[in-house]
Amino acid sequence: MSSSSSRTSTLFTIAGVTALGGLVAYAVYFDYKRRTDDDFRRKLRKEKKKAKSLKSDTEAAQTIKPEQIRAALLKVRDEALPTSVDEKEQYFLASVDAGERLCGQGPMFQLEAALSFYRALRVYPSPVDLVMIYQKTVPPPVFKIVMDMMQLDVSEPPASPKSAPSKPRSTTSEEGEETSPTRTGPPSETSSQEWDNVTDPGSQPAVQRRIEDYYDFFPAKHMNVSVHDGPLDLKGVKRKIIKAEKDFAPGDVIYKEEPLVAILDLDLQGQGTHCTYCLRHIQKGMAIKPDNDRLDSVYCSKDCQVKCNVQSQNLLFSLEPYLPPELDAGVVAAGNNEERDTAQAAFAKFIKSKGKSAPLMSARFVGRQVAMETAKMVPGHAALAELPRFVEDGNDYGLYDHIERLRFIEPTVEADEVTLLRKVLAAALPGLETAVNDEQYAMWKGKMLYNAYGICYGGGRDDKPPSTDRPEDQERTRTPYGTSRQIGSGLYPVSAYLRHSCSPNARPSFSNGTSELHLIASSPLKKGDEITVSYVDTTQHADETAEEARRRRRVELARGWKFKCECERCLKELDTKEVAAELELGVGRDESKVERTAERLAKGTAFPARPLDQDTEADALD
Numbered sequence: 001m002s003s004s005s006s007r008t009s010t011l012f013t014i015a016g017v018t019a020l021g022g023l024v025a026y027a028v029y030f031d032y033k034r035r036t037d038d039d040f041r042r043k044l045r046k047e048k049k050k051a052k053s054l055k056s057d058t059e060a061a062q063t064i065k066p067e068q069i070r071a072a073l074l075k076v077r078d079e080a081l082p083t084s085v086d087e088k089e090q091y092f093l094a095s096v097d098a099g100e101r102l103c104g105q106g107p108m109f110q111l112e113a114a115l116s117f118y119r120a121l122r123v124y125p126s127p128v129d130l131v132m133i134y135q136k137t138v139p140p141p142v143f144k145i146v147m148d149m150m151q152l153d154v155s156e157p158p159a160s161p162k163s164a165p166s167k168p169r170s171t172t173s174e175e176g177e178e179t180s181p182t183r184t185g186p187p188s189e190t191s192s193q194e195w196d197n198v199t200d201p202g203s204q205p206a207v208q209r210r211i212e213d214y215y216d217f218f219p220a221k222h223m224n225v226s227v228h229d230g231p232l233d234l235k236g237v238k239r240k241i242i243k244a245e246k247d248f249a250p251g252d253v254i255y256k257e258e259p260l261v262a263i264l265d266l267d268l269q270g271q272g273t274h275c276t277y278c279l280r281h282i283q284k285g286m287a288i289k290p291d292n293d294r295l296d297s298v299y300c301s302k303d304c305q306v307k308c309n310v311q312s313q314n315l316l317f318s319l320e321p322y323l324p325p326e327l328d329a330g331v332v333a334a335g336n337n338e339e340r341d342t343a344q345a346a347f348a349k350f351i352k353s354k355g356k357s358a359p360l361m362s363a364r365f366v367g368r369q370v371a372m373e374t375a376k377m378v379p380g381h382a383a384l385a386e387l388p389r390f391v392e393d394g395n396d397y398g399l400y401d402h403i404e405r406l407r408f409i410e411p412t413v414e415a416d417e418v419t420l421l422r423k424v425l426a427a428a429l430p431g432l433e434t435a436v437n438d439e440q441y442a443m444w445k446g447k448m449l450y451n452a453y454g455i456c457y458g459g460g461r462d463d464k465p466p467s468t469d470r471p472e473d474q475e476r477t478r479t480p481y482g483t484s485r486q487i488g489s490g491l492y493p494v495s496a497y498l499r500h501s502c503s504p505n506a507r508p509s510f511s512n513g514t515s516e517l518h519l520i521a522s523s524p525l526k527k528g529d530e531i532t533v534s535y536v537d538t539t540q541h542a543d544e545t546a547e548e549a550r551r552r553r554r555v556e557l558a559r560g561w562k563f564k565c566e567c568e569r570c571l572k573e574l575d576t577k578e579v580a581a582e583l584e585l586g587v588g589r590d591e592s593k594v595e596r597t598a599e600r601l602a603k604g605t606a607f608p609a610r611p612l613d614q615d616t617e618a619d620a621l622d
């Protein structure tokens with residue numbers, strides 16, 4: 001496979017798994033129209049009849065030859081694009097309109113229809129979202145032609161593009177290292193940061209610019225930090241690192257960050273001790289307790305209750321309306337409550353029985369996306385669903401641009417997990433379930449798990465039930481206090497990018513007693529310094545030797561985040577010949593070996609005085 005075509009497939013994989021927006025909007029729009037608009041219902045009945053002739057349409061599409069598609073693409077490429085926002089909007093609307101009309105004129109016009117939709121795609125600010133909308137709305141044979149055109153456009157970029165060329169992308173990092181055009185290494189850790197590598201100049205200018213310029217706008221300036229290319233890791237992946245944008249003294253707050261989603265640990269859900277939304281500790285008798293809440297949620301204030309309801313609770317765990325009133329138009333009255341009730345009960349039972357954070361966190365994340373997308377459809381309603389401000393204002397980057405860049409490790413997803421969630425969504429709004437497929441869900445869950453921080457204040461707790469899972473299946477959050485002391489977990493857009501060090505220069509703090517993360521400098525920082533935090537408890541406990549403490553932290557890192565730490569402290573401590581081998585945790589070449597090696601290392605039997613086992617460490621050594 002050529003490198004350009006592999007990039008193309010990456011583009012489509014990403015387009016297929018990250019964007020939920022178009023689908024939500026479509027499901028809401030469709031449902032709303034179905035319930036409120038007689039014309040729309042009549043049109044639907046007609047469409048159903050027309051669907052009978054779809055088979056012959058598909059056959060006709062198959063007769064469109066690649067040369068015809070190429071010729072059509074060359075024609076579009078020769079057309080100059082509008083430049084002003086207003087002109088683009090006009091062009092977009094006219095192109096979609098023409099596409100729709102041509103679709104209605106039969107198979108003979110499919111190529112022309114696809115061409116029109118393709119024109120619209122060239123100027124649309126969120127082409128990925130638009131592709132998702134097309135997938136749901138454009139007749140399949142026409143959609144296929146649009147996809148073929150995109151594929152061709154990316155794999156055969158024009159020699160000299162007519163539109164303004166996208167910013168040339170440097171192929172070397174700050175340190176002058178080559179960037180890696182495609183991801184290598186085992187599939188157990190992956191990332192949609194391949195977006196950064198989809199850079200054929202001239203093709204899809206809007207897509208290219210969005211990809212390349214993201215880190216000019218993220219993080220927002222008020223966060224006082226910026227994202228840079230870090231060193232290549234063992235798999236040839238260029239990691240991102242965070243640098244300080246100004247000097248900080250120890251104890252300074254570098255930034256404060258609200259979570260995209262935060263949840264209480266499962267054993268605390270329903271106890272009435274902490275706010276379900278902001279995770280604040282609640283004095284006895286002071287909690288707001290809604291009736292008939294599936295998770296026995298409690299809130300510290302009306303404000304938290306309302307935000308939680310709008311952002312995910314109503315959709316997932318209650319029979320309240322979950323759409324903005326302007327869009328609701330009687331969904332609840334429409335009588336799907338019984339189905340909602342059954343679906344929610346089954347999902348809540350599943351979550352409670354597993355006792356794990358990731359399914360609830362992933363579901364709340366889905367709920368939050370739905371809330372954002374539906375709020376966008378009603379001007380003025382966005383306030384409660386809105387995201388914390390982590391991208392600079394004045395551009396159109398949103399949640400998807402961010403989420404698709406986060407790294408993740410492919411998680412285990414139980415058979416029922418997605419099915420039960422989908423049933424909850426379908427019962428709430430028919431069609432909404434199509435926004436969450438298995439692949440998407442696994443990716444979101446992986447991103448939650450891999451990037452979550454443990455939330456812990458006031459020294460944390462010591463009553464968290466110990467996990468009975470195998471070490472490799474235990475949930476791990478980033479926290480210098482230890483996952484066992486946390487009360488909950490949160491996903492933080494900027495903090496997700498921080499790298500680990502066993503002697504970090506910053507620490508996450510939750511000193512206001514909520515899920516708001518304060519990043520505090522723990523050593524003096526100069527503008528341009530990389531900021532690091534500790535992902536694990538790096539202290540030496542009373543019952544362990546220095547060597548045991550070091551092994552514990554390094555094993556945690558290998559198990560949870562699949563890397564062998566080579567921070568200054570580790571390198572300094574690992575200076576004897578015998579323990580130098582401890583650097584090799586099996587990470588890098590084959591991560592399936594991490595657990596076996598980590599287990600032996602934890603027991604102190606990893607480095608017997610015999611040659612390395614050919615099957616374990618030896619293969620993993622560089």
Ligand SMILES: C[S@@+](CC[C@H](N)C(=O)[O-])C[C@H]1O[C@@H](n2cnc3c(N)ncnc32)[C@H](O)[C@@H]1O
Nearest residue numbers: 239240241407450451496497498499500561563
């Ligand atoms: C959740 S991601 C952090 C995001 C990271 N900054 C990036 O963009 O790649 C965690 C991953 O970052 C890498 N990482 C973090 N700290 C590291 C360190 N000190 N040495 C090597 N790799 C590290 C590891 O691959 C780890 O699995």
